[in-house]
Amino acid sequence: MSSDAIPEFHKAKAGDGRDVSLTNLSAFSGGPGVKSGREVAAIVVVAVIVIGGLEFALRFFEVPQYIMPPPSLIAWALFDEFPLIAPHLGYTLVELLSGFAIGAVVGLILAAVVTQFPFAEKIVAPYILLLVTTPMLALVPLLILRFGFGYTPRIIAVALAAGPMVMINAATGFRRVDSAKIALARSYGASTLQIFWKIRAPMALPMILVGLMIGAIFGLLTAVGAEMVGGGFGLGNRLTTYSSMIQMPQFFAVVLILSILGILIYVLFFLIGKKWASWEA
Amino acid sequence: MNTGDAKTPKLGVREATKIYHTASGDLLALDRCTLHVAANEIVSVVGPSGCGKTTLLWSMSGLHGLSDGEILLDGKPVTGPHPDIGLVFQEANLLPWRNLDANINFPFEIKGEKPDRAWIAHLLDRVGLDGFGGKFPRELSGGMQQRAAIVRALSLKPSVLLMDEPFGALDSFTRDEMNRLVEEIWLDAPTTIVFITHSIEEAIFLSDRVIVLSPRPGRVAKEYPVPFPRPRSMEIMATREVFDLTNAIKMDIVGGRAGTKARRPAETAA
Numbered sequence: 385m386s387s388d389a390i391p392e393f394h395k396a397k398a399g400d401g402r403d404v405s406l407t408n409l410s411a412f413s414g415g416p417g418v419k420s421g422r423e424v425a426a427i428v429v430v431a432v433i434v435i436g437g438l439e440f441a442l443r444f445f446e447v448p449q450y451i452m453p454p455p456s457l458i459a460w461a462l463f464d465e466f467p468l469i470a471p472h473l474g475y476t477l478v479e480l481l482s483g484f485a486i487g488a489v490v491g492l493i494l495a496a497v498v499t500q501f502p503f504a505e506k507i508v509a510p511y512i513l514l515l516v517t518t519p520m521l522a523l524v525p526l527l528i529l530r531f532g533f534g535y536t537p538r539i540i541a542v543a544l545a546a547g548p549m550v551m552i553n554a555a556t557g558f559r560r561v562d563s564a565k566i567a568l569a570r571s572y573g574a575s576t577l578q579i580f581w582k583i584r585a586p587m588a589l590p591m592i593l594v595g596l597m598i599g600a601i602f603g604l605l606t607a608v609g610a611e612m613v614g615g616g617f618g619l620g621n622r623l624t625t626y627s628s629m630i631q632m633p634q635f636f637a638v639v640l641i642l643s644i645l646g647i648l649i650y651v652l653f654f655l656i657g658k659k660w661a662s663w664e665a
Numbered sequence: 666m667n668t669g670d671a672k673t674p675k676l677g678v679r680e681a682t683k684i685y686h687t688a689s690g691d692l693l694a695l696d697r698c699t700l701h702v703a704a705n706e707i708v709s710v711v712g713p714s715g716c717g718k719t720t721l722l723w724s725m726s727g728l729h730g731l732s733d734g735e736i737l738l739d740g741k742p743v744t745g746p747h748p749d750i751g752l753v754f755q756e757a758n759l760l761p762w763r764n765l766d767a768n769i770n771f772p773f774e775i776k777g778e779k780p781d782r783a784w785i786a787h788l789l790d791r792v793g794l795d796g797f798g799g800k801f802p803r804e805l806s807g808g809m810q811q812r813a814a815i816v817r818a819l820s821l822k823p824s825v826l827l828m829d830e831p832f833g834a835l836d837s838f839t840r841d842e843m844n845r846l847v848e849e850i851w852l853d854a855p856t857t858i859v860f861i862t863h864s865i866e867e868a869i870f871l872s873d874r875v876i877v878l879s880p881r882p883g884r885v886a887k888e889y890p891v892p893f894p895r896p897r898s899m900e901i902m903a904t905r906e907v908f909d910l911t912n913a914i915k916m917d918i919v920g921g922r923a924g925t926k927a928r929r930p931a932e933t934a935a
Contacts, residue, residue: 564758567728571752572775572821573745582774586762663761663801 453633461633462640469622469634473641476607476619479535483542484603488596490543491550496580499558515548521609533615538607545606546599553595557588590661597653604645673740674701675857676725676825680734683720694720696882697734702825705855709868710876713918717883718861719755722829725859726752738825748776751823753831757810759802759817766798769817780820788816791853792846808839812846819850825857833863841899844870848896865914869907870897877917887917 435455441447442454449457462469498505520541527537565587569579611620619638626635683695694717702708710718723729725736727743727750736743738750759768769789773780789795792812802810811831818826828847832840844867851858862868868875872891879886889910893901901907 564754564756565760567723568752568754568758568760569771569775571726571728571746571750572772573748574775578775582771583760586760589762661762663803 449632450630451632453636457633458636458640461631462637465634465637469619469638469641472617472619472622475535475617476604476611479538479542479607479610479618480600480603482535483539483607484546484600486539487543487545487547487603488550488599491547491595491599492554492592494547495551495554495558496585499555500580505555512548512552515544516552520545520606521613524610524613527610528614538610538615538618541606541610542603546603549599549602550592550595553598554588554592557591557595558584560587560591562587590657590664593653593657593661597649600649600653601646604642604649608642674737675704675706675739676702676859677737677740678721678725678734679737681721681724681731681736682733683717683724683729684732693882695724695731696884698878698884699734700876700885700888702857702859704824704857706874707851707858707860707872708874708876709860709862709872710878711862711865711868711914711918712878712883712886713880714863716878716880718878719829721878721883722827722859722861725825726750726827728752748821749824751818751821751826753811753814753818753826753828755830756834757802757807757814759810759813761802764799764801765794765805765813768802768813769820772817772821776821781822784822785816785820788819788850791850792816806839807835808843811835811843815847815850819856823856825859828858828860830861830863832867840864840867845899847871852896865911865918866902868914869910870899870902875910875914877914887914889914 439454439456442452453461494508498508523544524537524541527540531537531540561584565583566579569583574582607618608620608623611618612624613620615621619642622638623635626632626638678698678700681695681698682693685692685694698717698721700708710721712718720729724731725743727736727745727747730744738747743750759765760771763771769785770780786795789798792815794809794812794816797805797809797813802813805813814831832843835843847858847860848871858871860868860871865875869891875889875891876885877887877889878884891910893906
């Protein structure tokens with residue numbers, strides 16, 4: 385025990401937030417983590433300089449508002465217009481959440497089933513690739529034609545955008561078979577189902593989380609894009625409306641909301657990964 | 666091969682033959698390999714790389730079927746994973762997403778049984794992992810991981826423990842320490858142990874008997890009793906007897922290789 389204490393200590397020291405990245409994908413290499421007071425101060429100072437500098441430059445060079453309004457006006461517009469934007473945010477969230485839930489569930493089930501049968505995987509692979517590479521936005525006019533201007537076409541588009549992303553990543557995860565770990569489970573008499581839940585699923589979890597995150601972000605893109613194509617509500621609709629009315633501070637306020645949504649999606653999955661998949665350093 | 670003939674051996678391997686059907690043709694890994702292990706005996710199996718040591722052990726565990734022949738536990742054929750047979754893998758093979766406690770709990774989850782907490786606590790204490798239950802494998806050194814794996818295997822109180830080059834990835838000091846630990850545990854609560862290794866020293870230090878397999882296809886080429894009293898100290902490793910025994914085994918293995926020049930390169934791999 386004593387001779388092992390040193391490497392143990394050394395490794396425990398490494399747990400300063402850098403080695404808890406969800407996967408070794410660069411997207412996760414640096415994420416939100418515990419920061420010291422000094423780091424926080426530096427981040428605030430840089431933010432003040434960037435935003436303040438932008439504000440100053442836009443006003444100093446008298447850049448017209450329809451090109452780029454200064455940050456203060458965007459912030460005011462966000463505050464002032466938010467009661468009017470909020471319902472649209474709600475619509476977008478409903479589309480995103482329901483479409484993503486459908487797409488993620490179907491994607492996960494397909495990935496789990498298909499990877500159990502390599503032959504079936506070969507057959508469906510081209511179609512999945514087709515779904516992944518086709519921008520689902522292209523189908524929105526058709527979906528609107530068929531399902532009207534309500535939620536349905538957008539939810540379908542979001543599900544079609546998110547599902548394949550979830551599936552393709554989850555399948556990569558499920559394919560990572562570690563025969564020694566499966567042999568371990570089998571040596572205790574594990575059933576196929578037990579091997580799936582206790583070995584394959586946890587091994588796939590980091591990739592599943594990556595898939596869910598990418599799927600959610602693609603879902604957000606598709607939801608907003610679908611709202612821009614047609615219909616009278618949603619954040620995408622606000623974007624087209626404000627830009628057609630040259631209400632640029634309001635337009636950028638909506639863009640800001642979308643950025644925040646995207647960041648929230650990232651942070652959410654980062655935290656889930658930190659909690660449940662931090663074993664994969 | 667007379668050992669254990671007087672009564673039913675604890676573990677018997679009878680005419681074990683294993684053919685792997687690979688893309689490049691059939692591969693005979695084991696050829697009528699026969700050996701017996703008495704109850705509470707520690708037997709090591711050594712042999713040149715790719716001679717079928719691991720195949721033999723996995724067949725004993727019931728994880729791999731044989732093409733011909735049979736494995737007998739207490740005289741009854743083993744046809745699949747058996748609760749009386751514990752397995753310790755190459756590297757620790759812990760589940761990285763579970764902490765140490767959850768890793769040790771894993772076999773009981775699979776079996777739907779209640780773990781014997783007192784026994785596990787005793788084992789953890791015995792291997793010096795007391796208080797590490799909340800640690801994840803990546804936070805433990807290689808030696809600690811392998812100790813946890815031994816606790817996991819022993820937690821089910823198997824009457825036969827099969828160890829597949831368990832300390833091959835460890836540095837030589839840690840390996841010596843682990844060898845002493847295995848002996849201590851065995852002196853505490855004797856079990857039948859079959860130990861696969863490519864270290865002749867390790868085999869001699871641990872075993873009552875060392876079995877040398879021939880190059881592929883594996884079959885028992887020779888066996889040597891190791892008569893030193895227990896507990897053994899590292900000092901015995903420096904004695905003349907151990908030196909001679911080590912050399913004899915080495916010559917068996919190397920000599921066996923030299924006699925098979927005609928093998929195709931593909932067969933020497935792995």
